[in-house]
Amino acid sequence: MSSTQIETTVHDVEKLNPEIVVPDLEHASEMWRIAKHTEVLDLNTSYAYLVYCRDFARTSRVALDGDDAVGFVMGHVRPERPHHLFIWQVAVDESHRGQGLAGRMLDELYADVAASNDIHSLETTITDDNEASQRLFGSFARRWQDAAMTVDPLFEPAHFPDGHGAERLYEIGPITLPEGFDAASEAREPIGTRA
Numbered sequence: 711m712s713s714t715q716i717e718t719t720v721h722d723v724e725k726l727n728p729e730i731v732v733p734d735l736e737h738a739s740e741m742w743r744i745a746k747h748t749e750v751l752d753l754n755t756s757y758a759y760l761v762y763c764r765d766f767a768r769t770s771r772v773a774l775d776g777d778d779a780v781g782f783v784m785g786h787v788r789p790e791r792p793h794h795l796f797i798w799q800v801a802v803d804e805s806h807r808g809q810g811l812a813g814r815m816l817d818e819l820y821a822d823v824a825a826s827n828d829i830h831s832l833e834t835t836i837t838d839d840n841e842a843s844q845r846l847f848g849s850f851a852r853r854w855q856d857a858a859m860t861v862d863p864l865f866e867p868a869h870f871p872d873g874h875g876a877e878r879l880y881e882i883g884p885i886t887l888p889e890g891f892d893a894a895s896e897a898r899e900p901i902g903t904r905a
């Protein structure tokens with residue numbers, strides 16, 4: 711095998727298996743770009759992505775294919791409900807969709823945050839027309855102990871000034887981690903799927 715072939719093979723593996731890391735300020739503009747290209751997500755200001763990369767980096771993740779950001783998840787622990795991790799946005803670049811990357815980002819983030827905090831539930835909001843997102847969070851719940859998932863009204867069209875559709879609250883949990891759960895040694899796997 712030539713060195714070019716080896717390089718190509720290594721690159722292909724990385725592409726299938728991007729590294730998932732805590733974002734820093736350098737990733738914020740890439741997150742903004744990925745969100746913009748989805749043409750589905752509400753595009754926040756570029757400033758908002760910077761704030762998340764500074765103040766909520768520990769509860770957010772970015773997926774890197776080499777030096778390129780190809781996906782992100784941004785979230786925070788709700789001050790009013792400190793056991794709940796709220797996921798604001800998840801996005802994967804079109805080039806990397808359908809490979810389980812969004813699910814992996816959620817799993818790794820949840821494992822890390824739940825292991826180091828007293829987190830037992832995950833929340834997000836989804837519009838009725840976003841089937842991909844409904845499937846993504848439904849399969850997260852199944853992987854994590856087949857956790858209960860409730861769907862309730864939250865933000866109604868009347869709450870928005872711009873004709874935005876209703877955002878329903880999806881709440882997944884409680885998920886009980888075993889005593890001494892360590893995200894690193896557990897290889898960030900959902901606890902419901904281990905033998």
Ligand SMILES: CC(C)(COP(=O)(O)OP(=O)(O)OC[C@H]1O[C@@H](n2cnc3c(N)ncnc32)[C@H](O)[C@@H]1OP(=O)(O)O)[C@@H](O)C(=O)NCCC(=O)NCCS
Pocket residue numbers: 748750751798799800801802803806807808809810811812813814840841842843845846849
């Ligand atoms: C939603 C999104 C993040 C999924 O990324 P992804 O890496 O392709 O998702 P995964 O490969 O991890 O798939 C997760 C689950 O969702 C399902 N899914 C993914 N895309 C789907 C689609 N377009 N339609 C139906 N189901 C879909 C997968 O089949 C999988 O379900 P399974 O585990 O039961 O097999 C990506 O399509 C995206 O960026 N969309 C635009 C932004 C968006 O809508 N974000 C969510 C709201 S914040």
